[in-house]
Amino acid sequence: MSNASQPRQDSPLTAEHTAAVDHAITSRRSIRRFLPTEVPRSVIEDILRVAARAPSGTNTQPWKVHVLTGQSRQTLVDRVTAAYEAEGNAHRHQEQYAYYPSQWVPPYIDRRRKVGWDLYGLLGLERGDKAGMHAQHRRNYAFFDAPVGLIFTIDKIMGQGSWLDYGMFLQSVMVAARGRGLDTCPQAAWNQFHAVIAEVLGLDEGSEMVVVGMALGYAAPDAIENTLLTERESVASFTQFLG
Template identity: 45%
Template structure:
């Protein structure tokens, strides 16, 4: 178990873990992590989030229902969708998403692009929280409008970093929004709440081949603009090289 002893280390070692050990996580520890995450900022201290924690029989029952819905093709996104359909992502996000898929399926798992059954089989593991002993579902009130999703994201990041400080790993799973009616049958979700994501929580299986999967990040120069007293400042070397021509520094 490798604990992250600083915020910087927690940020650097946080990843989307997709292979967990069955080792239980004590309820007291889950409560401690949630208490830490609850210190996250929210607009006007509105704290619009709710968390549903599943273990044991409750998790197994939800998983069985989710897998049945998945296998029968009962996706139900509707008004609860907050992200584009798989084929509707614009650039540059479409390319980044494709690179992620290639790295995960082709390079790490060895599942070819034309092996739809193999890819579907791996995606199916989402609904067992990738074998994690603790499954969480994060919901947020729609009353504060879209700003509540920002608050939920801050809470989620706080939870994931707190987990790293305890030697645990997580995986945030947007795939759960596709089956929100199933979640509502098992969880007491207020009518005004939408499902943000599922979250797998537990100890990483370091011996699993998925443990080798890592994603890349865009350089700071590709998404940042610095301003001084005379206007925006761009790194002349970056712009002239053509690496980020026309992009903010």
């Protein structure tokens, strides 16, 4: 078992510790093209073991993780891609929960549009290129070629607080992956096809629902889309200090 997963020891932290943690957080990006290099199961297990130290209300630990590699990954990719390409799929496949607001307002709509057009610009997709955008969105359902696909689910009985806990767990997965030289891409796009996912994974949709998907692997170093670096607001813009 990885030592990192054990309860903390009260040893003093060094500047090197701080730098390593900061680097793992700040170097995390949503990678959209991966190498086919396999990720050993032991590494995936270590990542999840460390991430399981994420906090959760009264230690409920509401996360469930489905790790797909090899043929199981390909089966899900094939089934969901076919559903995505089927005519009229928008009427047959609906998200189980609202990830985004029903009405967009500034500054959120401005940030959303900017990151979209920044990505499409890197890929050479111009406004109105619906076919190109459709094809790029379809790559979500191949986990952007990552050899490991993760599907995260939760029991429907759990409340809103457990979803907050889940976010901390997901961030822990991504940071632990970066600490091992791996990259990720959290993907809400999978949510629309929860019924297909449930059938492939054998989930009981009466009691369990898909939270999000995630690609895991090694970033393709020369892929232009992986040069995208999204902007972040300054601390002063979203923080109020009260003395």
